[in-house]
Structure formats: C-alpha cells, structure tokens
Amino acid sequence: MVADDVTREEPVLEVGQFYELITAHLEADFGRRRPRWVRGEIAKTFEKSHLYLDLVDAGTSSADTKRAVLNAHCWTSVWGPLKRRLAEDGVAIKPGMIVNLFGYVDVYAPQGKIGFTVSAIDVPGLLGDVARRRAELITRLTAEGLLEANRGREISPVPLRVGLVASPGTEGYNDFTGQLLRSGYAFDVAVVTTLVQGDQAPAQIVAAIAALDARDVDVIALVRGGGSKGDLACFDDEGVARAIAAARTPVWTGIGHTGDESVADLVAHTRAITPTKLGEELVSRVANWDQQHLRRPAQRLAVALEAVLDEATEFLNERRRTMIFAVRDRLRSEERHLGAVRARVVLQSQHLLDAASASLASTRQLLSAYDPARRLAQGWSIVTRADGSLVRALADVAEGDAVRVRVSDGQLGATITTKNGESG
Numbered sequence: 001m002v003a004d005d006v007t008r009e010e011p012v013l014e015v016g017q018f019y020e021l022i023t024a025h026l027e028a029d030f031g032r033r034r035p036r037w038v039r040g041e042i043a044k045t046f047e048k049s050h051l052y053l054d055l056v057d058a059g060t061s062s063a064d065t066k067r068a069v070l071n072a073h074c075w076t077s078v079w080g081p082l083k084r085r086l087a088e089d090g091v092a093i094k095p096g097m098i099v100n101l102f103g104y105v106d107v108y109a110p111q112g113k114i115g116f117t118v119s120a121i122d123v124p125g126l127l128g129d130v131a132r133r134r135a136e137l138i139t140r141l142t143a144e145g146l147l148e149a150n151r152g153r154e155i156s157p158v159p160l161r162v163g164l165v166a167s168p169g170t171e172g173y174n175d176f177t178g179q180l181l182r183s184g185y186a187f188d189v190a191v192v193t194t195l196v197q198g199d200q201a202p203a204q205i206v207a208a209i210a211a212l213d214a215r216d217v218d219v220i221a222l223v224r225g226g227g228s229k230g231d232l233a234c235f236d237d238e239g240v241a242r243a244i245a246a247a248r249t250p251v252w253t254g255i256g257h258t259g260d261e262s263v264a265d266l267v268a269h270t271r272a273i274t275p276t277k278l279g280e281e282l283v284s285r286v287a288n289w290d291q292q293h294l295r296r297p298a299q300r301l302a303v304a305l306e307a308v309l310d311e312a313t314e315f316l317n318e319r320r321r322t323m324i325f326a327v328r329d330r331l332r333s334e335e336r337h338l339g340a341v342r343a344r345v346v347l348q349s350q351h352l353l354d355a356a357s358a359s360l361a362s363t364r365q366l367l368s369a370y371d372p373a374r375r376l377a378q379g380w381s382i383v384t385r386a387d388g389s390l391v392r393a394l395a396d397v398a399e400g401d402a403v404r405v406r407v408s409d410g411q412l413g414a415t416i417t418t419k420n421g422e423s424g
Contacts, residue, residue: 011146020108020109026105027104027105028155030104030105031105031372032117033104035102035103035104036102036103036104037100037102037117037122038070038072038100038101038103038116039058039098039099039100039101040055040056040058040070040098040099040101041055041056041057041058041096041097042054042055042093042094042095042096042097042098042099043055043056043069043095044095044272045093045094045095046256047079047080047186049050049076050073050074050075050076050079050081051073051074051079051093052071053071053072053073053074053093053101053118054069054070054071054072055069055070055071055072055099055101055116056068056069056070058098061418070116071102071113071114071115071116072103072115072116072117072118073115073116073117073118074117074118074119074121075117077300078118078119078120079118082121082123084121085096085123086121086123087229088202088229089228091123091233092199092233092386094199097293099121099122099125100121100122100125101116101120101121101122102118102119102120102121102122102372103116103118103119103120104116104117104119105117109124110122114148121260122250123127127239132316133333134236134263135220135266137236137238137241138263138266141241141242141245141263141266141267144422146242146245146267147245147266148293149245149246149267150244150245150247150250150251150268151268151269153217153247153248153249153250153269154250155269156218156286157289158218158285158286158289158290159218159219159282159286160185160186160187160188160218160286161187161188161190161215161216161217161218161219162180162188162189162190162217162218162219162220162221162282163189163190163192163212163213163215163219163220163221163249164176164177164189164190164191164192164220164221164223165192165194165205165208165209165212165220165221165222165223166191166193166194166196166221166222166223167193167194167195167196167224168191168193168223168273169191169239169393170196170224170225171225171226171275172196172223172224172225172226172254172275173225173275173330175223175225175274175275175279176221176223176254176275176276176278176279177189177275177279178276178277179278179279179280179282179283180279180280180282180283183283183286183287185283185286185287185290187282187286190212190215190217191209192211192212193208193370194207194208194277195234196234197224197227197231197232197233197234198223198234201234202234202237202239202240203239204242205207205222205235205237205240205243206240207237208224209240209243209244209251210243210247212249212383213247213248213249217249218250219249219250219251219252219269220247220249220250220251220252220279221251221252221253221254221282222235222244222251222253222254222264222268223253223254223255223258223275223278224254224255224256225257225274225275226256226257226260226274227256230247231258232256232262235253235255235262235263235264235265236262236263237263238263240263240264241264241266241267243266244264244267245267249268250270251267251268251269252268252270252271252272252278253265253268253270253278254271254272254273254274254275254276254277254278254279254282255275256274257273257274258273259273259275260273276328283331313373325407373408376406376407377408378407379408381405381406381407382405382406383403383404383405383406384403384404384406385397385401385402385403386401386402386403386404391403394419394421397416397419398416398419399416399418399419400415400416400417401415401416402414402415402416403415404417
C-alpha cells in the first residue's frame with residue numbers, strides 16, 4: 001500500500017497530538033474518574049519512596065516473550081499508609097504474589113508508555129494469598145517429612161553449649177541471654193548475628209544455622225522478640241524452614257509473643273512462646289539434670305555419710321567408754337599388784353638388810369680378831385723397813401739396814417746388827 005491509496009479524509013496528527021488523543025480516550029474509559037481493578041502476578045518490584053511494579057498475567061511463565069506486562073506505580077502519598085497496614089498484617093509485596101490493584105491508566109508520552117497508577121490494593125486478597133502460600137508450604141514440608149526431621153535429633157541432656165541466632169542488643173536477645181546469665185550455670189553461648197526482620201533476614205538466618213550446625217554446639221537457639229506479622233514474616237520463609245529441618249543439631253525457637261506461630265516454630269525441634277520462655281526451658285533442662293544426677297545423689301550420699309559418721313561416732317564413743325573402764329580396771333589391778341610387789345620388795349629388802357647386818361657383824365667380829373692393834377696390845381710388834389714394807393723374814397733385811405719397830409704404844413727405830421736364823 002502506498003500513500004496514494006490511503007484516504008486523506010483524516011487529518012495528519014503530530015506525535016504529541018496523537019498521544020493527547022490516546023490519553024483522552026483512555027482517560028474517558030480508564031482514567032482517574034473511571035478507576036478499574038486489575039489482577040496479575042508481580043514480576044518485579046522497585047521501591048524508592050514510591051513503589052514500582054511490573055504486573056503480568058497470573059500463571060504466565062517468565063520465559064514467555066509475549067506475555068502482557070503492565071507497568072504500575074503507587075505514589076508515596078498512597079504507598080506509605082498502605083505499606084504500614086500491610087506490615088501490620090504480615091504482608092510484604094514481593095515477586096510471585098498475585099495481587100488485585102485498583103487504579104487508573106496514565107500515559108507518559110515522552111517515553112511512549114502506558115502506566116497504571118495504583119490508588120488501592122486488595123489487602124484481604126493479599127492476606128488470603130499469603131495464608132494460601134503458607135498453607136501450601138506447610139503441606140509441602142509435611143509431605144516431605146520435614147516437620148518431624150529436626151524433632152528426631154537427639155539433644156544433649158545438659159545443653160550448655162548454645163549456638164544463638166539473633167540480633168544482639170534487641171529485646172528478644174536480652175530476654176533470652178538474661179535467663180542463661182542469671183541461672184548460675186556455665187552456659188557457653190556462640191552468637192551469630194543476623195537480621196531478624198526484612199527481606200535480607202531469611203538468607204542471613206539460613207547461613208547462621210548452617211554455620212552453627214558445623215560447630216560443636218548442643219542446641220541452636222533462634223530468637224526474636226515480638227513485633228507485627230510483617231516483622232515476623234521472615235520466619236515463615238521456606239529457606240529458613242528447610243535449613244532448620246536439615247540441621248543435624250536440634251534447633252529451638254523462641255519467636256514473638258504468645259499466640260505467634262511461624263513455620264520455623266512448626267519445623268523446630270522445640271518451640272517456646274517467647275525468647276524468655278526459651279531461655280527458661282534451657283535452664284530448666286540443665287537444672288533438672290543437675291538435680292537428678294548431681295544434687296540428689298549428692299544429698300543421698302551426704303545422708304548416707306552422715307549415717308555412717310553417726311554410727312562410727314557411736315562406735316568410737318562405745319569403744320572410748322570400754323577403754324576408759326578397761327584402763328581404769330587395769331590401772332586398779334596394776335595398782336594392787338604394785339602394792340603387793342612393793343610389800344614383797346620391802347619385806348625382802350628387810351630380810352636382805354637383816355642378813356647383811358648379821359653378816360657384817362660376824363665379819364666385823366672376825367676382823368676384830370685379826371686387828372693388828374689387838375695383837376700389839378698382846379705384846380706383838382711389827383717391823384718395817386724404811387720404805388714401810390713389812391719385814392716377814394730375815395731375807396727382807398740386811399745387816400746395817402734401818403728398820404722401824406711398832407709396839408702397842410709407839411714406834412722404835414733400830415739398826416740391824418746381826419741376823420740369826422732359827423738354827424742359830
């Protein structure tokens with residue numbers, strides 16, 4: 001077809017005039033005064049105060065090059081309140097979600113784009129979709145046997161080595177660790193710091209669980225204080241659930257407040273309603289083991305030892321009394337024996353002394369018979385040489401020797417002039 005074949009009845013429009021015409025027609029049926037609901041699957045999101053969405057037909061594949069795409073945007077004035085409400089209900093806008101958007105068409109001529117300005121989001125529908133996705137995840141985990149996988153892990157009877165996945169300084173962290181610190185037991189806590197809310201939290205939690213599972217810990221504790229459903233949404237993440245189920249170490253959770261139950265709680269070995277309660281349960285487990293295996297046996301041992309000591313003390317007292325009586329009786333017996341011995345010794349000594357006295361008198365009488373003085377009184381004399389030695393025979397002296405003659409009343413000096421024997 002050539003230009004000549006085309007009718008010239010319609011005027012030739014400038015590009016800008018053409019867009020003005022399109023905009024007028026679109027606004028007449030789909031504009032601000034005629035907003036419409038549009039349903040689709042979120043293919044891509046971008047947020048920078050405003051929210052930008054690429055919406056495609058629900059069920060189309062990303063590999064489909066001909067799938068229809070609607071560029072939608074939600075300005076800050078609308079997105080701010082909507083985001084807060086969604087967060088309170090635990091909903092985060094992310095790819096893969098199917099949403100119902102209420103809004104109107106706008107045309108951006110400089111780029112030749114038709115857009116969709118969002119003025120409302122079907123929150124109940126989103127909640128239903130989130131609940132559906134959560135239910136589907138639980139169904140898949142149940143079918144794969146993952147809800148029971150970590151519960152089958154054997155936990156130490158004394159779980160003092162604790163791997164902790166948490167955000168230090170938060171209320172949940174302080175509540176949990178405070179219970180361990182005040183327990184008086186020697187808990188050894190290895191902390192891996194992670195975010196506990198937001199889009200980046202699931203990946204960090206998964207990595208932390210894997211890191212602690214490779215370490216020598218008795219239990220992995222995953223804790224987070226209370227918050228909105230949106231704040232706790234990361235604990236409904238499939239990756240977190242599978243990381244818990246795959247862990248060889250028992251994983252205990254203490255997430256949120258009473259009434260909060262996440263998918264992580266369902267998959268965990270043990271679930272506590274709060275971080276504080278989780279700490280209490282760990283302390284209670286250690287305390288029970290301590291009571292059963294240490295304190296009660298020690299108490300029984302102490303009672304038994306006390307009974308043994310009482311018995312030994314009574315035995316010693318009895319032996320002491322027996323020994324006192326025996327020693328007293330023995331001392332009395334020995335005292336009587338010593339008295340008898342003493343009497344016999346005194347009597348025997350007296351006999352010995354009397355005998356000795358008689359012997360001494362007899363000896364004295366005998367000796368007196370041989371007393372030289374007595375002989376001298378009878379007329380005997382004693383002759384001694386100059387050196388005092390006795391002269392018993394003639395041979396003891398020579399003529400001319402000086403001698404002394406002792407008589408009863410004195411001594412005489414003499415000189416030997418002659419020697420005459422019995423024959424002379």
